[in-house]
Amino acid sequence: MADSLPAPRKRDPEGRRRAILQAATEIIVTQGTAALTHRAVAAAAGVALGSTTQYFASIDELREAALTELADEIDQSVAEMEATLDLDRIPEQLAKEVHAFLCDPRAVRADIALAAHGTTEPRLRELSLKWSDRLIEILSAHIGVERATAVSIFLDGAMIHAGLHDTPVSEAALRDALRSLI
Amino acid sequence: MADSLPAPRKRDPEGRRRAILQAATEIIVTQGTAALTHRAVAAAAGVALGSTTQYFASIDELREAALTELADEIDQSVAEMEATLDLDRIPEQLAKEVHAFLCDPRAVRADIALAAHGTTEPRLRELSLKWSDRLIEILSAHIGVERATAVSIFLDGAMIHAGLHDTPVSEAALRDALRSLI
């Protein structure tokens, strides 16, 4: 009768909050937003049910926070790509970076989930547009805004394609298409 | 005390089934699948709650039927496009047809909803791929499978773009991009 209640783990508010957020993103990405429930998140994060409501007032808030997190992840990938972008070989470099991105199911599914929510919930549109707007901004200085937009659209399509196929488009095909568009 | 129960309307099983299905597609397209409940469908279709369960054994079955319906609608648009396709002016014609398609929010949102479900539920992938596979099949006879695939990917991207912006890409931009890719 030592433990009437299971011993709570170490205190770590920030880490716990992130664990919950991380679990929520994982559920959204693997099972879709419909499966995002407090209980599912708690189980995935390995925390008590109450903890999920403690850090996020409502399920909508949690969902939005998770989508924001996913958008930030993608945006950061694009930002890192910007740093290493060789302006003399944009199509080749872009093809390489994007292909690597497409091979990451989490990233691809996150992007599609964001698009789906952006269409039905206008308030979340900015999240979905974050990385593509950034990409267009980066590229338009070098290839003009029209071509940059075309590239961005093509890459969005490549996301969809990757999400619906077992293997994404090849890097070579990506390169050819980007060369054509630029 | 004539009507202990409100008079049921005329009998019309097929029409009623279609009304329910139509209401379900409308909800999916405008509010997302999360909002698809028996009660919401019944209200939108103007039928009693019980009717929704009578024609579709479970909510999952209804959801799947609605997604299938949406996929068929899109696929039919592509099929019609095929009939009027002028092989000498593929980019121009395609740009025109696609632009018209992109101006239809229902179609665009349906496509995105299908993609979202296709990524998380493998069983529904074929629905999402229906129209793009058909398009690739049509085009590859004339421009080769690689370019046809590139075009299909670009158009998928144009869907996402349209879903996240108030106005889709211009027909001119569409035409330029398609000319480049073909």
Next chain:
DNA sequence: GTCCTTGCTGTACAAAAGTACATGTACAAA
């Protein structure tokens, strides 16, 4: 050590949604 604040837990209650079903009605066949 004692206290005390904050974090963490499980449980309990309320709301929402899925589903079953008894009842009543229209339509057609007899």
Next chain:
DNA sequence: TTTGTACATGTACTTTTGTACAGCAAGGAC
């Protein structure tokens, strides 16, 4: 007209989910 079947309706029950909350534990202040 009568009657039987298939259809339509609303209600009731069950399950799932959201949310509130009372109590316990941990780690620092003193």
